[in-house]
Amino acid sequence: MKNKGVVFTTQAAMIAAIYVVLTVVFAPFSFGSVQVRIAEALTILPAFTPAAIPGLFVGCLIGNILGGAMLPDIIFGTLATLIGAVFTYILRNQNKFLAPLPPIVANTVIIPYVLRFAYGEAIPIPLLMLSIGIGEVISCGVLGMILYFTLNKYKHRLFAL
Structure with a gap:
């Protein structure tokens, strides 16, 4: 019999570690006004x-810290990922194509303000929203759905709690 707490913690830790590695390895694409954070596919x-929620939160937090993000980015960027993860979990039993929508919306709305007020980005907020939104559609919508369909074949073996 599996200890559900150990399985949950292990899954969360593995997701966090993968998020950090993807953020750091692809750092040139993970930060800035034009970004496609590959880790957001997760x-x-x-x-x-549900273990993915704390895993993504911790992974994003550590990835932002290691990536040299400023404190408002560490806080609000990580919260954007947490909000997206929570609402993806809430929508898990709905249409599978809704799954990437929460992180796309959360990051598209929050990150442009972080870029403006933490980094002094001069690009107008609506253009930053467009830029971040496009990057999120690529990472969450395209790469995330590829990951979804790949993992869906093995979900009962990979994510059994």
Whole structure:
């Protein structure tokens, strides 16, 4: 018999570690006014396991710290990922194509303000929203759904709690 707490913690830790590695390895694409954070594809994982919520939160937090983000980015960028993860979990039993929508919306709305007020980005907020939104559609919508369909074949073996 599996200890559910150990499985949950292990899954969360593995997701956090993968998020950090993807953020750091792809750092040139993970930060700035034009970004496609490859690690955000993992925000699809709450559709499979609730362990992804703390895993994504911790992974984003550590990734932002290691990436040299400023404190408002560390706080609000991480909260954007947490909000996206929570709502992906809430929508997990709905249409599978809704799963990437929460992180896309959360990051598209929050990150432009972080870029403006933490980094002094001069690009107008609506253009930053467009830029961040496009990056999120690529990372969460395209890469995330590829990950979703790949993992969906093995979900009962990978994410059994």
